[in-house]
Amino acid sequence: MVTERGLQVLRAIVQDYVDTHEPVGSKTIVERHAFGVSAATIRNDMALLEDEELIAAPHTSSGRVPTDKGYRVFVDHLAELRPLTPAQRTAISAFLDGPADLDDVLARTVRALTQLTGQVAIVQYPSFARASVTHVELVSLGSGRMLVIVVTDTGRVSQRIAVVGREFDDEAVARIRTRLSALVVGLSVKTAVARVAEMIAGPPVDARPGESDAVRTIAAVISEELDEFRQDRMLLAGTANLARRESDFRGSIYPLLEAIEEQVTLLRLMSEMVADEHGLATSIGRENEPFGLSEASVLASDYDATRARARVGVLGPTRMDYPQNLAAVRAVARYLTRMLEDDDAAH
Known part of the structure; x- marks a missing residue:
C-alpha cells in the first residue's frame, strides 16, 4: 500500500x-x-x-x-493541469483566428498544437453523416469541365472538377444547378447520397437535350464528395518530432511511423479512448499494446462541431510533460469548439 x-x-x-x-x-x-x-x-x-x-x-x-x-x-x-501562459494562448489564437473552411481550420489546429507541445498533433474530422447540404454551386471552366462546389450546414466545403464533355452557356449551367439543388439541398448527407444513387440507377433524367448526361455526371461527383464527408479522417502535423526524440522511446519508432502513415490504427485508438468528466482522454504506453503502439502515449480532448463531435490530441513518448500537454490539448479543443460554434452562428 x-x-x-x-x-x-x-x-x-x-x-x-x-x-x-x-x-x-x-x-x-x-x-x-x-x-x-x-x-x-x-x-x-x-x-x-x-x-x-x-x-x-x-x-x-x-x-x-x-x-x-x-x-x-x-x-x-x-497531475495538475498547468495553466497556459499568455504567450501560449496568444499563439493558439494567432493560429486559429480568421475565417476559413473546416479543412483549413483543422490544418491550422494541428500546426498550433505541435508547436505548443513538441509532439505529433492529431485532429479527427467530425463525422458529418447527419449534416445537411445547404448549397450546390457550378462554375464553368471551359474545355468541357465544371467546378462543383458543395456546402453543408457544418461549414464543410467541397470543391471538385467534373468532366462533362461539352460547353454549356450560363442559362444551361443555371438549369443544371437548379436540378441538382432540388435533388440534394436540404437533405442530410446520408439521405442525399441515397437520393443521388436512386437517380443514377433510374431512368434518364428529365432535362433538356445534352443536359441529362451532365446532370448525372455531376450528381455522381456530388455523391462521391458527400460520401467522403461521412468517412473517418484525420490530419497530423509534427511527425518529424518523433525522429528528434527517438532516444525517448525504449524501442523502435517504426510502429509509430507506420500507424501515422496508415491512420486507421490511430483513428481506432482515438475513437476508443475513454474520456473523463472534462472530456480528456489518455492512453499510456502498454495500454496501447493492442494497437501496436506500446512505446507511445496519446492524449486527447473532445471538441464539438455542429451536429458532430471529434477529438484533437497528441502522440509522443511516455516520457512527456503530461500536465502541460493535457492543458494544451484541452485549450486547443475549447478554442476550436468556440471557433466552429461562432462560425456556425455567423451562417
Missing part, C-alpha cells in the same frame, strides 16, 4: 525525470523537493513504489524512472 507521501514522491520522480531525462535518486528528491524527511526515508518510499511497479531501475544506477503504470497513476491522481 502506497502512502500519501509515497504518491508525492512518485509525482516528484515523474516531474524530475521528464525535466532531466535522468533516473531520479533519493538524494535528488531531497535536494529538489521540500519533503522534510531524510534521504533514507525517501528510499523506503521508493522501495514501496517499486514493489507496486510504479517505478523501476533502468540499470544498476540507484536512480529510478516511472513505469507506464506509474505514469497512469500520476495522470489519474497527481
